[in-house]
Amino acid sequence: MEPLKKHTGLVYPLNRSHVDTDQIIPKQFLKRISRQGFGQYLFYNWRFDEKDHPREDFSLNDPKYKGTSILVGGENFGCGSSREHAPWALEDYGFRIIIAPSFADIFYNNCTKNGILPVVLTEEEVQTLMTHAEKGDYHITVDLEKKQVFDHTGFTATFDLAEYPRQMLLNGWDDISVTMTHEDKITTFEKNHIVY
Amino acid sequence: MTTPKTIVEKIWDKNVVYEEEGRPAILYIDLHLVHEVTSPQAFEGLRLKGRKVRQPNRTFATMDHNVPTVHTNVIKDEISKLQMDTLRKNCEEFGVPLAGMGHEHQGIVHVIGPELGLTQPGKTIVCGDSHTSTHGAFGALAFGIGTSEVEHVLATQTVWQQKPKTLKVEINGTLGTGVTAKDLVLALIAKYGVNFGTGYVLEYTGEAVRSLSMEGRMTICNMSIEAGARAGLVAPDETTVNFLKDRLYAPKGVDFEKAKDMWLSLRSDEGANYDKVVTLNASEVEPQVTWGTNPAQCISVNGTIPNPERAKTENDKNEIKHALSYMGLDPDIKIIDVPIQHVFIGSCTNSRIEDLEQAASVIHGRKVSKDVTAIVVPGSQTVKRIAEEKGLDKLFIDAGFQWREPGCSMCLAMNGDAVPPHERCASTSNRNFEGRQGTDARTHLVSPEMAAAAAIAGHFVDVRSF
Numbered sequence: 001m002e003p004l005k006k007h008t009g010l011v012y013p014l015n016r017s018h019v020d021t022d023q024i025i026p027k028q029f030l031k032r033i034s035r036q037g038f039g040q041y042l043f044y045n046w047r048f049d050e051k052d053h054p055r056e057d058f059s060l061n062d063p064k065y066k067g068t069s070i071l072v073g074g075e076n077f078g079c080g081s082s083r084e085h086a087p088w089a090l091e092d093y094g095f096r097i098i099i100a101p102s103f104a105d106i107f108y109n110n111c112t113k114n115g116i117l118p119v120v121l122t123e124e125e126v127q128t129l130m131t132h133a134e135k136g137d138y139h140i141t142v143d144l145e146k147k148q149v150f151d152h153t154g155f156t157a158t159f160d161l162a163e164y165p166r167q168m169l170l171n172g173w174d175d176i177s178v179t180m181t182h183e184d185k186i187t188t189f190e191k192n193h194i195v196y
Numbered sequence: 197m198t199t200p201k202t203i204v205e206k207i208w209d210k211n212v213v214y215e216e217e218g219r220p221a222i223l224y225i226d227l228h229l230v231h232e233v234t235s236p237q238a239f240e241g242l243r244l245k246g247r248k249v250r251q252p253n254r255t256f257a258t259m260d261h262n263v264p265t266v267h268t269n270v271i272k273d274e275i276s277k278l279q280m281d282t283l284r285k286n287c288e289e290f291g292v293p294l295a296g297m298g299h300e301h302q303g304i305v306h307v308i309g310p311e312l313g314l315t316q317p318g319k320t321i322v323c324g325d326s327h328t329s330t331h332g333a334f335g336a337l338a339f340g341i342g343t344s345e346v347e348h349v350l351a352t353q354t355v356w357q358q359k360p361k362t363l364k365v366e367i368n369g370t371l372g373t374g375v376t377a378k379d380l381v382l383a384l385i386a387k388y389g390v391n392f393g394t395g396y397v398l399e400y401t402g403e404a405v406r407s408l409s410m411e412g413r414m415t416i417c418n419m420s421i422e423a424g425a426r427a428g429l430v431a432p433d434e435t436t437v438n439f440l441k442d443r444l445y446a447p448k449g450v451d452f453e454k455a456k457d458m459w460l461s462l463r464s465d466e467g468a469n470y471d472k473v474v475t476l477n478a479s480e481v482e483p484q485v486t487w488g489t490n491p492a493q494c495i496s497v498n499g500t501i502p503n504p505e506r507a508k509t510e511n512d513k514n515e516i517k518h519a520l521s522y523m524g525l526d527p528d529i530k531i532i533d534v535p536i537q538h539v540f541i542g543s544c545t546n547s548r549i550e551d552l553e554q555a556a557s558v559i560h561g562r563k564v565s566k567d568v569t570a571i572v573v574p575g576s577q578t579v580k581r582i583a584e585e586k587g588l589d590k591l592f593i594d595a596g597f598q599w600r601e602p603g604c605s606m607c608l609a610m611n612g613d614a615v616p617p618h619e620r621c622a623s624t625s626n627r628n629f630e631g632r633q634g635t636d637a638r639t640h641l642v643s644p645e646m647a648a649a650a651a652i653a654g655h656f657v658d659v660r661s662f
């Protein structure tokens with residue numbers, strides 16, 4: 001994972017509640033064998049019509065959000081099936097930060113495991129960001145060391161994140177590299193462990 | 197005196213590599229089973245980071261979910277083919293043993309682990325598949341994991357785990373003739389609901405469990421996940437030891453004797469503490485049939501379909517209504533009056549040699565009803581071979597059943613074997629969820645005997661008087 005200490009990016013507002021993982025990545029794309037390349041299928045049924053043409057009325061297709069890396073969404077973001085393809089798709093599309101008033105549990109964990117920072121802010125704070133972002137060309141900065149979100153207009157907000165996932169994101173560690181810091185213990189264990 | 201421990205605690209203590217207060221522990225994995233659907237991204241992850249498989253000899257792969265059960269040399273679905281080719285390449289590259297298509301040991305991952313003797317008492321076993329709970333029948337701690345965890349186990353041979361809570365399921369009494377382990381576990385889930393096991397490891401105990409064969413124990417442990425539990429197990433005994441003797445990967449000679457002593461010592465101590473206890477009387481269990489869209493929506497074969505108007509709560513009422521509408525059933529009718537069009541005998545719940553023998557035993561020279569398409573899908577190449585040695589294939593084929601190649605098949609309809617929309621299937625699998633056996637397909641879970649009898653009658657029948 002890329003370390004994530006401080007990130008500034010263009011904000012994309014997705015003003016919907018209960019965005020579930022089936023909407024983030026519809027199930028017809030789960031049979032793929034790669035973990036990369038899911039970005040093109042992100043929000044597929046919203047972004048494309050039955051003939052696979054982009055839908056003009058879906059905001060992510062609006063050129064003014066091209067290059068976005070911060071998604072601001074509604075409550076209970078990421079509910080539904082536990083598929084890891086959802087964060088894979090968001091990350092591959094270019095999102096590094098998701099901000100919402102609340103997240104579904106498994107999705108939240110899956111994000112931190114896959115290099116995406118989920119940020120919980122209050123309803124009002126989210127609404128403020130949403131309003132700014134809807135006008136387009138709105139950039140904010142998320143500082144994971146200080147656990148702060150701010151913009152150039154004077155908006156600031158703080159957020160919380162458990163120490164373990166925070167360290168993982170800050171250092172760009174994945175679960176495996178953390179476990180491998182205990183490799184000596186695994187090796188010793190293997191020497192003394194009897195299996196028939 | 198040391199504190200009495202449950203078998204789960206004993207296995208846990210034996211396999212914890214590292215533990216810190218208030219955090220999950222690093223648990224060592226003795227056996228990692230791999231199949232084609234949940235592994236490709238995990239191997240790709242290793243490749244991207246330049247990592248290796250830490251213990252290829254504790255890893256074993258097979259192909260099951262996508263494999264065709266007819267004309268095995270042609271795979272029509274390009275994506276299925278790609279998943280299988282990818283697994284083959286990954287296993288070659290990372291040195292993982294593979295029983296792929298065409299291999300004499302290929303089969304459903306939860307059938308081949310035990311039959312090859314890879315599954316053993318006291319082991320920690322994982323697989324990217326929820327029905328890994330099956331292996332608990334041997335007194336192993338076995339549970340399903342996600343794709344990131346598959347990658348983690350490949351790289352480190354460990355998982356991060358919270359120490360599980362334990363739930364004792366005490367099943368006393370004796371099963372009646374024609375009543376099987378499948379009926380037992382369905383009755384248990386019907387009694388306590390689809391999530392009584394959530395957050396626990398189930399330990400099945402009691403005389404009814406002790407007198408079950410290994411196949412029967414696997415059927416019960418398999419469906420632990422349908423009760424919400426990630427794992428279920430049975431303490432090893434002579435039945436377990438006898439099953440494992442002379443299996444390909446089981447220890448041999450002196451090692452077997454040593455292993456046997458260790459295995460037989462693995463049981464919950466007198467006075468060990470469980471977080472929860474539930475009970476069931478096996479003598480009262482009758483052959484079961486599910487009528488709805490979750491495994492707890494289940495009645496005895498002589499029962500009638502519930503009426504939503506008599507439901508206790510508004511929520512129950514809506515659930516029943518919804519299930520009945522999906523299943524195309526009317527309330528208050530007898531389940532034996534419901535005609536079926538398909539029969540599936542197979543899946544990791546009921547596709548072992550004993551299951552096929554039991555199914556074949558109800559045929560008695562009779563024929564499958566002309567209105568029914570019935571398929572028998574052995575759980576593995578080994579099961580298929582033994583069944584053919586015993587002449588079971590001939591019994592089935594003469595009666596009008598189709599005799600197929602091993603795989604998951606119609607259990608989840610990923611390989612093209614599917615129940616057509618709105619048609620009804622008596623199935624020996626484990627999930628009667630909406631769409632599981634095909635879009636709008638209607639699944640009724642039953643035992644192998646009940647499935648075979650329904651195939652002949654064209655509707656459900658009480659196998660005890662058939």
Ligand code: SF4
Nearest residue numbers: 327543544604607608
């Ligand atoms: S038989 Fe069914 S439940 Fe068992 S592993 Fe295959 S798909 Fe899963």
